[in-house]
Amino acid sequence: MDAQSPVIRRYGTAASQEAAALIRAGGIVAVPTETVYGLAADACDSAAVARIYAAKGRPAFNPLIVHVRDLAAAERIAVFDDDARALAARFWPGPLTLVLPLREGAGIARLVTAGLPTIAIRVPAHRAMQDLLTQSGAPLAAPSANASNGISPTRAEHVAASLGAAVPLILDDGATAAGVESTIVAGRTILRPGPVTAEMLEEVLPVAAGTTAQVSAPGQMATHYAPRKPLRLGALVREGDEWLIGFGAVAGDDTLSADGDVVEAAARLFDALHRGDASDRTTIAVAGVPHVGVGVAINDRLRRAAHR
Structure with missing residues (x-):
């Protein structure tokens, strides 16, 4: 294998255990979710999270989504109101991210939230990410596994082409199902549209599309997901x-x-x-x-x- 190429492991028990060991040691791992491939690290480990930013070339003011196993794990990190619980009950596990107040003493590295008092959190449905969460025993910060502002990766080979040796291990479980990043909701406002559509959200509670001047969640930068060519x-x-x-x-x-x-x-x-x-x-x-x-x-x- 080329010295500049990452290790790609087909998803399975041995590969998941190898990935979890890397996470526990403070490393980063590329892993598929139902949306796109993510670049994961222990969200409580500041040095590990910094490795995500370094590998992607991501600006530090752009917060990360934290992935957890289930609602109980999410409630240990974020403060839920009735609206958030209703959305979680309907769409988790799945491609919906909620922006909620960060619970005091949650232990999340400040770099994850870019110093904001809120946290973007979701419960993924993909088997590989769920296995990694279980075996690592940690909440995982995991933005898309590509160079910052580049095209998001939906296959392991996209990750390898974008990040090369900056990511030591890629779990390969084929193409992702949804193909675009999760929907992000703050309160009753859609900050980023995604696979959970406005029509689906409206079945639970009234929502509106909105933007903020400040980057308060991933995927809000004007230039993003961009190919090299016009x-x-x-x-x-x-x-x-x-x-x-x-x-x-x-x-x-x-x-x-x-x-x-x-x-x-x-x-x-x-x-x-x-x-x-x-x-x-x-x-x-x-x-x-x-x-x-x-x-x-x-x-x-x-x-x-x-x-x-």
């Missing part, structure tokens, strides 16, 4: 030597969904952007995706990816 949105046809990523009736070099299925498009989004970025074309174009359901999350990621 990106054009809403394309109907290829222009020049563009790599065209189609959707529905718009065909191209690749497609998010030939059937116009926004859920399939979300699962394929970052993988398609990775292929376009690796192509021999100088620019990338993406067809329009309906702004409904998880299409809202797709368009959020594309807008940030194209912002320069």
Whole structure:
């Protein structure tokens, strides 16, 4: 294996034990979740969390999501109100992150919260992340396992290509199911759209989309999820030597969904952007995706990816 290549282990008992040992020793590990691959470290270990920021080149004012096994573990770290408990009961384990007041004495490293009085927390559904939480015995801070502002990874090979030897071990459990990062909710405000859509949230309590001037949760920076090449949105046809990523009736070099299925498009989004970025074309174009359901999350990621 190349000296600059990380170790990739197929998910299983031995690989999970190896990853947990690294976490307990203060290291970092790339692990799949149901959304994207995350770069995990013990959220209570300041030095370990610093290794995440160093590996990603992530600005220290950008907080991290903490992953825990279950609601009881979450309540030991964050202060829940009735709204938060209702959302947790409906959507956990799953791709919903809640921004809640940090419980006094929770032991979470200040670098995780970027010094804020709140914490972003979720209970993941993916078997590999759940195993790592169980075997490491620690809450895990885990942003996406890619260089800061780059395309998020939905496969182990995306992690290896983006971070190289900066991550010592990658647990490989194939492509992620959702393909975009978790929905983030603070109170009754959606800070980042994701697989848990506004319509799904509305079945539990009234919510509204919102933004804040301050970065109070992951995924709020104007430029994010970006390929190296310029990106054009809403394309109907290829222009020049563009790599065209189609959707529905718009065909191209690749497609998010030939059937116009926004859920399939979300699962394929970052993988398609990775292929376009690796192509021999100088620019990338993406067809329009309906702004409904998880299409809202797709368009959020594309807008940030194209912002320069």
